[in-house]
Amino acid sequence: MPLAKNRAPSTDDRSNRICTMAKLQAIRGMNDILPAQSPTWQYLETCFARVVQSFGYREIRFPILEQTQLFKRSIGEVTDIVEKEMYSFDDRNGDSLTLRPEGTAGCVRAADQHGLLYNQQQRLWYQGPMFRHERPQKGRYRQFHQFGIEAFGMAGPDIDAEIIQLAAILWRELDLTDFVVLEINNIGSAEDRRHYGQALRKFLESKSEQLDDDARKRLVSNPMRVLDSKNPAVQAALSDAPLLADFVSADSQAQVRQLQRLLKAAGISYRENPRLVRGLDYYNNCVFEWTTESLGAQGAVCGGGRYDGLVAQLGGKPTLAAGFAIGVERLVLMLDSLQKVPDSSCQRIDVYVLVVGNNLAGQGLQLSQKIRDYYPQLGVICHCGGGKYNNQLKRAFNSGAGLAVILEREGDAETPLAEVKIRSLDDAGVSTTVAIGDSIEKVGEFLGISAS
Ligand code: AMP
Numbered sequence: 001m002p003l004a005k006n007r008a009p010s011t012d013d014r015s016n017r018i019c020t021m022a023k024l025q026a027i028r029g030m031n032d033i034l035p036a037q038s039p040t041w042q043y044l045e046t047c048f049a050r051v052v053q054s055f056g057y058r059e060i061r062f063p064i065l066e067q068t069q070l071f072k073r074s075i076g077e078v079t080d081i082v083e084k085e086m087y088s089f090d091d092r093n094g095d096s097l098t099l100r101p102e103g104t105a106g107c108v109r110a111a112d113q114h115g116l117l118y119n120q121q122q123r124l125w126y127q128g129p130m131f132r133h134e135r136p137q138k139g140r141y142r143q144f145h146q147f148g149i150e151a152f153g154m155a156g157p158d159i160d161a162e163i164i165q166l167a168a169i170l171w172r173e174l175d176l177t178d179f180v181v182l183e184i185n186n187i188g189s190a191e192d193r194r195h196y197g198q199a200l201r202k203f204l205e206s207k208s209e210q211l212d213d214d215a216r217k218r219l220v221s222n223p224m225r226v227l228d229s230k231n232p233a234v235q236a237a238l239s240d241a242p243l244l245a246d247f248v249s250a251d252s253q254a255q256v257r258q259l260q261r262l263l264k265a266a267g268i269s270y271r272e273n274p275r276l277v278r279g280l281d282y283y284n285n286c287v288f289e290w291t292t293e294s295l296g297a298q299g300a301v302c303g304g305g306r307y308d309g310l311v312a313q314l315g316g317k318p319t320l321a322a323g324f325a326i327g328v329e330r331l332v333l334m335l336d337s338l339q340k341v342p343d344s345s346c347q348r349i350d351v352y353v354l355v356v357g358n359n360l361a362g363q364g365l366q367l368s369q370k371i372r373d374y375y376p377q378l379g380v381i382c383h384c385g386g387g388k389y390n391n392q393l394k395r396a397f398n399s400g401a402g403l404a405v406i407l408e409r410e411g412d413a414e415t416p417l418a419e420v421k422i423r424s425l426d427d428a429g430v431s432t433t434v435a436i437g438d439s440i441e442k443v444g445e446f447l448g449i450s451a452s
């Protein structure tokens with residue numbers, strides 16, 4: 001009901017309005033990562049950063065939002081991502097912008113814009129959220145996260161072997177080696193693929209009645225992207241289509257054979273998959289994917305390959321390049337379901353400081369900080385918000401701390417406390433009262449630690 005004119009809204013009006021407001025929910029396919037899930041994410045992020053840095057890769061950060069044109073020109077106008085999945089909008093100036101659906105295009109744009117690519121070799125890594133308007137399901141989201149690496153200025157196949165080896169080391173560090181399989185393919189040069197596209201178009205024109213509208217459109221504009229179709233009828237029509245492998249030049253074949261030798265020498269096993277083409281247009285020669293059977297339908301955990309034409313396609317000088325991206329959510333699902341996250345990566349609280357009574361807050365905060373400074377390895381919570389002793393003790397137990405330090409006094413005195421109580425938070429509840437000056441040492445004694 002509208003408020004009567006000239007009457008200030010009463011508290012009742014305001015609270016009624018607040019009560020009837022519906023709660024807002026997150027956007028479908030965009031997940032909150034709650035405190036209970038964070039340790040897995042942090043474990044993964046730490047491990048990834050350690051591995052890439054040990055290979056000499058340096059972090060690059062670039063915006064989540066870029067000009068729409070960047071993704072159209074790199075990923076390809078006629079791809080699932082660009083045609084169906086991008087979050088694009090016009091900003092207040094009327095410029096078309098897009099939430100990045102993947103990292104390579106932005107990484108190339110940033111590296112080239114800042115002169116990191118010309119006549120140089122670069123090993124770069126990034127991480128962060130990506131956005132695709134796909135149908136959400138387990139392992140497939142509309143906001144998801146990727147770790148990626150990109151290597152510039154190296155011809156391969158040694159660098160191709162290096163990036164695959166880097167992923168293999170990551171699986172080893174995460175104890176996931178037994179749960180992932182490497183598939184590789186050779187998709188040839190841009191010219192090889194042009195010849196293949198012509199042959200595929202000719203073949204599919206004879207199967208026109210088995211194709212859907214999408215496939216018929218792509219047949220004209222980008223025949224190779226018909227291979228990405230998820231329609232079973234289209235896939236059936238493709239069953240005896242010409243194979244890309246038959247169009248790959250001898251040069252490109254020799255490179256990928258050399259890559260295979262390097263992988264064998266590094267003890268990395270792989271499966272050749274002639275159907276692996278990746279859904280983005282910028283790749284050439286070697287492409288690869290690491291897949292798992294632990295996740296059901298969404299089995300790809302890492303995909304990449306060479307993309308020697310992309311820098312020039314985006315306006316830079318021709319630059320050799322290769323890289324991969326890993327799906328973080330899928331790794332999180334794997335680590336959790338296989339119980340591969342070490343207990344030590346969970347955040348711990350060791351000491352809970354109770355502050356019971358008036359005028360003790362300042363002393364509680366100070367003592368808590370002294371404990372943190374003296375034992376940096378400890379997690380210390382200082383109770384805030386007042387409350388009775390029993391309620392505070394309950395919170396101390398719930399925090400998981402092993403020890404309570406108790407500042408307690410009745411009345412309104414303002415002088416600092418001279419003594420505190422220290423109590424183990426277990427069934428025994430062993431406790432002792434000590435002079436405040438001795439309390440720090442006593443905490444260490446109770447926990448069996450010394451200052452680090
Ligand atoms: P792509 O950028 O398509 O090569 O994907 C690289 C990796 O990102 C894939 O292997 C997946 O692990 C992950 N990925 C791609 N799309 C999604 C998505 N919608 N939700 C979650 N992970 C994704």
